[in-house]
Amino acid sequence: MSLMIRNGRVITPRRDTVADVLIDGEKITAISQNLSQHADTILDASGRIVIPGGVDVHTHLEAPIGQHVSSDDFETGTRAAAFGGTTCIVDFATQTRGRSLQEAFDTWLGKAEQSPIDYGFHMIIVDWHDRRRDEMAQLVNNGVTSFKVFMAYPGRLMLDDGEILSVMKQSRELGALVCVHAENGAAIDSLTRSALNNGNTRPIYHALTRPPAAEAEATHRAIALAQLAGAPLYIVHVTCRETLEELRTGRTRGAQVFGETCPHYLVLSVQELDRPGMEGAKFVLTPPLREPTHHEHLWQALADDTLQVVSTDHCPFDFERQKIADAGDFTRIPNGGPGIEHRLELLYDRGVLTGKISLVRWVELVSTQPARLFGLYPAKGVIAVGSDADLVVWDPGARHTISASTHHMNVDYSMFEGFSVTGRAETVIARGETIVSGGAWKGTRGRGRFVKRSPGGHVTKPLSGEKSSPMPAG
Ligand code: URP
Ligand code: ZN
Ligand code: ZN
Numbered sequence: 001m002s003l004m005i006r007n008g009r010v011i012t013p014r015r016d017t018v019a020d021v022l023i024d025g026e027k028i029t030a031i032s033q034n035l036s037q038h039a040d041t042i043l044d045a046s047g048r049i050v051i052p053g054g055v056d057v058h059t060h061l062e063a064p065i066g067q068h069v070s071s072d073d074f075e076t077g078t079r080a081a082a083f084g085g086t087t088c089i090v091d092f093a094t095q096t097r098g099r100s101l102q103e104a105f106d107t108w109l110g111k112a113e114q115s116p117i118d119y120g121f122h123m124i125i126v127d128w129h130d131r132r133r134d135e136m137a138q139l140v141n142n143g144v145t146s147f148k149v150f151m152a153y154p155g156r157l158m159l160d161d162g163e164i165l166s167v168m169k170q171s172r173e174l175g176a177l178v179c180v181h182a183e184n185g186a187a188i189d190s191l192t193r194s195a196l197n198n199g200n201t202r203p204i205y206h207a208l209t210r211p212p213a214a215e216a217e218a219t220h221r222a223i224a225l226a227q228l229a230g231a232p233l234y235i236v237h238v239t240c241r242e243t244l245e246e247l248r249t250g251r252t253r254g255a256q257v258f259g260e261t262c263p264h265y266l267v268l269s270v271q272e273l274d275r276p277g278m279e280g281a282k283f284v285l286t287p288p289l290r291e292p293t294h295h296e297h298l299w300q301a302l303a304d305d306t307l308q309v310v311s312t313d314h315c316p317f318d319f320e321r322q323k324i325a326d327a328g329d330f331t332r333i334p335n336g337g338p339g340i341e342h343r344l345e346l347l348y349d350r351g352v353l354t355g356k357i358s359l360v361r362w363v364e365l366v367s368t369q370p371a372r373l374f375g376l377y378p379a380k381g382v383i384a385v386g387s388d389a390d391l392v393v394w395d396p397g398a399r400h401t402i403s404a405s406t407h408h409m410n411v412d413y414s415m416f417e418g419f420s421v422t423g424r425a426e427t428v429i430a431r432g433e434t435i436v437s438g439g440a441w442k443g444t445r446g447r448g449r450f451v452k453r454s455p456g457g458h459v460t461k462p463l464s465g466e467k468s469s470p471m472p473a474g
Helices: 074-083 101-112 131-141 161-174 185-197 204-208 212-229 241-252 263-267 270-274 279-283 293-303 319-323 343-352 359-373
Strands: 002-012 015-024 027-032 041-044 049-052 054-059 086-094 118-124 146-150 177-181 233-235 257-261 391-401 420-430 433-437
Touching (some): 002 359, 002 391, 049 359, 054 359, 074 086, 074 420, 086 101, 086 420, 101 131, 177 212, 185 204, 185 212, 212 233, 212 241, 241 257
Parallel strands (some): 086 118, 118 146, 177 233
Antiparallel strands (some): 015 027, 391 420
């Protein structure tokens, strides 16, 4: 089956022009003005923007976090992602302590079978042992080319500095990318104990016990360790000015460090955690929301390439059933929030329409750069001949109000409730198949495939006529 998207404003990093895009089967086969080829179906995209499908490289679907499991599974979560214009995710598979990485990979492959869009995995390593070296190599052979380590949550998820160095050294050998959750776990534990001893149990203390300095200090240390290992590094969920400074100074010292932030850090602030009663629990996620003064620094960092990626860190929990099920104190609230559906529209409305970032930069942040950094490019993340036909026809004038009563995520509240946004994914095409059309679901459960990624993904693979070049280190 072939599909012609006619007269859309086609955006990729090297193109912003009105053109036709021809899809044959699962691939893009031609891009030009006034294409003359026959197509089985014609989609008129006049007045619309055509972009590569969004790539969300930070999600936690059906993820066990403490006593709870995140409320979206691979079917509901990726369907919601698709409604928002995301056609590929890289989810965090998590090793169980004392068990092999391969076992976690097999478990996550089983969960993801339901996914209607394509997916890959990073592997979270929660305990270090010499055996892990070979297990990491085996995973890279299986297409899992990125690993995550935690500098927070001692006794549960955290690795110590020596162990993190070992993961980084092995990643360097394997051409894999290490993602780091950078917060100083010991300092946070100490601040948390003091808060609880003083009877400070409300949700706002989640934020007050995880200050920006704890994030920036850990980022500094992660960069130093990566330099010792000679490995590239990706800092997940950057929230604050202090961490941005660490990224910039790390690069001046030669570190190859990349960074992401998430929509909630750009448009929400710490005051949400101070809502009456337990309402603030809806916003308990890690690292925490910050003072609004950080917003402009994060937007600037997206514009000037201090940060390369916007992901969602989608990790939803129902409010009554999970967030406040054990409402003793803030440490008992499962960490995480929902957002997989709203990434493109929030960034478009609050970033592109306000002039903080360009249309081309928007596409880079939500699709091209995550695809490049994590070894999905050029199959994903670009509109080019030979690439997968993962495309979004974006209606730049559509207005709607975000609400839990209308969103598609399997969670009973929205962090962005009542936000009015302009711009919406009108048609979403995944490997040539229309899966969302005019607000209606056309996809099928299980049509997504595991994407086997190649090592060295943080280095750009050439498109035809292009030379290979490393990603900018800042
Ligand atoms: O609060 C969050 N972000 N939960 C998910 C786990 C993580 O740290 O990314
Ligand atoms: Zn994290
Ligand atoms: Zn996360």
